Amino acid sequence: MSRKIPLLSPDLRRLYALFLGAVLLLFVIATALTGFTPALFFGQSGEIWKFLSEDFLPPRLPESGRIQVIAEAFLTTLAMAMASTTAAALLAFVMALFGSERISPYPKAARFVRGFATFLRNIPTLVWAFILFSSLGIGTGVGFTALLITSFAFMTRAFIETMEDVSSDCVESLLAAGASFPERVVHAVLPAGLSGFISWYLYCIEVNIRASTIVGMVGGGGIGLVLFSYIKTFHYGIACSIILMVAAMVIIVDQISGRIRKEILK
Amino acid sequence: MAAVLSFKRVCKRYPNGVCALNDVSFEVLSGEFVSVIGPSGSGKSTLLRAANALIPISSGSVYAGGERISDLRGSRLRSARRGIGMIFQNYNLVYQLSVLQNTLHGRLGYMGALSALLGLYSESDKIAALELLDELGLADFAYSRASDLSGGQKQRVGIARAVMQEPRLLLCDEPIASLDPSSSKTIMELLRSLAKKRGIACIVNLHQLDAARRYSDRIIGLSHGRIVFDGTPQMLDAAATERIYGTACENLMTGGSDVPENSATLP
Ligand SMILES: Nc1ncnc2c1ncn2[C@@H]1O[C@H](COP(=O)(O)OP(=O)(O)OP(=O)(O)O)[C@@H](O)[C@H]1O
Numbered sequence: 001m002s003r004k005i006p007l008l009s010p011d012l013r014r015l016y017a018l019f020l021g022a023v024l025l026l027f028v029i030a031t032a033l034t035g036f037t038p039a040l041f042f043g044q045s046g047e048i049w050k051f052l053s054e055d056f057l058p059p060r061l062p063e064s065g066r067i068q069v070i071a072e073a074f075l076t077t078l079a080m081a082m083a084s085t086t087a088a089a090l091l092a093f094v095m096a097l098f099g100s101e102r103i104s105p106y107p108k109a110a111r112f113v114r115g116f117a118t119f120l121r122n123i124p125t126l127v128w129a130f131i132l133f134s135s136l137g138i139g140t141g142v143g144f145t146a147l148l149i150t151s152f153a154f155m156t157r158a159f160i161e162t163m164e165d166v167s168s169d170c171v172e173s174l175l176a177a178g179a180s181f182p183e184r185v186v187h188a189v190l191p192a193g194l195s196g197f198i199s200w201y202l203y204c205i206e207v208n209i210r211a212s213t214i215v216g217m218v219g220g221g222g223i224g225l226v227l228f229s230y231i232k233t234f235h236y237g238i239a240c241s242i243i244l245m246v247a248a249m250v251i252i253v254d255q256i257s258g259r260i261r262k263e264i265l266k
Numbered sequence: 267m268a269a270v271l272s273f274k275r276v277c278k279r280y281p282n283g284v285c286a287l288n289d290v291s292f293e294v295l296s297g298e299f300v301s302v303i304g305p306s307g308s309g310k311s312t313l314l315r316a317a318n319a320l321i322p323i324s325s326g327s328v329y330a331g332g333e334r335i336s337d338l339r340g341s342r343l344r345s346a347r348r349g350i351g352m353i354f355q356n357y358n359l360v361y362q363l364s365v366l367q368n369t370l371h372g373r374l375g376y377m378g379a380l381s382a383l384l385g386l387y388s389e390s391d392k393i394a395a396l397e398l399l400d401e402l403g404l405a406d407f408a409y410s411r412a413s414d415l416s417g418g419q420k421q422r423v424g425i426a427r428a429v430m431q432e433p434r435l436l437l438c439d440e441p442i443a444s445l446d447p448s449s450s451k452t453i454m455e456l457l458r459s460l461a462k463k464r465g466i467a468c469i470v471n472l473h474q475l476d477a478a479r480r481y482s483d484r485i486i487g488l489s490h491g492r493i494v495f496d497g498t499p500q501m502l503d504a505a506a507t508e509r510i511y512g513t514a515c516e517n518l519m520t521g522g523s524d525v526p527e528n529s530a531t532l533p
């Protein structure tokens with residue numbers, strides 16, 4: 001009786017083994033196709049390290065004349081994230097009302113609303129930024145609109161789920177009481193889902209603070225654009241201190257919004 | 267006496283092909299207390315939701331307050347619905363709002379668009395709501411958040427909201443299915459006394475045979491979407507029960523006094 005008793009059924013174990021094998025195989029195929037090998041990475045790591053330690057470090061402060069420009073750029077990035085998320089949240093709320101069969105006055109159209117949101121969401125923010133950049137040119141308008149589109153699509157889906165979770169039962173009871181659609185929204189959907197909506201909104205602000213820096217680099221304005229111009233002109237020390245400040249900003253915003261979300265969801 | 271609700275040859279077929287109501291006809295008279303019993307999936311909830319047009323029916327007619335409710339749209343439908351209160355198994359309250367606010371939701375259907383939207387309830391509505399809450403033993407909870415109440419208390423708020431509609435008819439979908447036996451008794455007694463006092467007719471879906479027997483003027487038995495029994499509690503004998511549930515009485519857990527004494531000694 002020395003055989004050990006297995007904890008998994010043999011079928012499940014075979015499945016896990018198969019899965020692991022598939023992942024390994026995919027890794028090998030992908031490496032072969034891209035021509036990238038882990039060995040190369042380690043071989044070149046000296047150069048990467050040298051670049052980081054000699055060009056990027058130590059962080060240097062920009063000339064004093066530029067400090068105001070940089071501060072303004074930071075504010076622009078923050079404002080871009082906040083403004084686009086807020087506008088997106090309001091639009092997404094209205095859209096989400098029509099995206100749930102149990103809440104929308106036109107249940108048959110709900111599928112199309114969800115499909116539309118999914119479609120928008122599956123195009124990355126950066127791609128939107130490129131598309132808009134080509135038509136609008138450099139500017140915060142590009143960043144604002146690109147962030148607006150993706151966070152609108154994301155929050156529409158998130159709000160629909162929140163509504164179906166917490167509001168559809170009480171919406172039904174108000175429907176049975178003879179309340180009109182706007183009344184059902186104000187007296188049931190809104191109070192029941194409010195904490196959920198705010199929580200998603202704050203989460204989206206966190207995401208967009210990060211994204212607005214990146215979107216800025218491809219023409220969306222704000223600190224991303226400033227950072228990119230320093231990198232392009234080989235001012236790596238200054239770029240490094242901007243990157244550190246961006247990280248600090250992201251951490252601070254995450255902390256604040258995380259704290260608020262915890263309070264709200266209590 | 268006038269009928270407050272009548273079903274005439276109603277069929278309901280869901281889009282997936284399930285025939286949940288099959289040629290159902292009955293009338294509910296003013297002030298009558300009717301229980302609907304039947305096994306799971308027999309169409310009880312479908313029947314209630316057809317009564318106030320929460321779901322469309324496939325054929326036949328449902329008349330409520332003299333109107334063919336399946337023909338109504340928009341504001342005419344809303345004013346037909348406000349005359350029919352509904353009570354849910356899961357209470358369906360807005361838990362973030364106060365008990366008083368939830369109770370006053372029953373008045374929304376009567377208010378002008380703007381005042382309803384802004385929640386500007388009249389003082390007389392508020393007084394009526396507080397008196398009703400007092401009658402239901404919830405006077406001390408008027409300003410509590412609905413989420414802080416026990417199940418039995420939540421259901422009483424559900425009843426208060428429905429009664430605030432000044433309905434001719436109450437539809438109750440398994441109002442006691444989530445409650446303990448003692449709260450269940452309170453709810454059934456409150457429901458019956460409130461309804462009798464105000465002359466409101468009630469249709470109550472029940473899984474508890476003993477409650478159906480004890481509180482109803484009349485029992486309707488559904489099986490596979492058809493009415494297989496319609497009569498007084500006294501007429502509901504073993505044969506009728508078997509027709510409804512498709513199995514002999516001994517195989518049913520009917521609750522209450524039907525449970526043999528010695529079963530209490532089982533672990
Ligand atoms: N939205 C729906 N779509 C499709 N089929 C449905 C839907 N709702 C109910 N049904 C089906 O219709 C039949 C009757 O359902 P109904 O909910 O009315 O039964 P019930 O008597 O209330 O059951 P229970 O006692 O479990 O609540 C069931 O077979 C059910 O599967």
Ligand SMILES: [Mg+2]
Nearest residue numbers: 310311312439
């Ligand atoms: Mg049911």
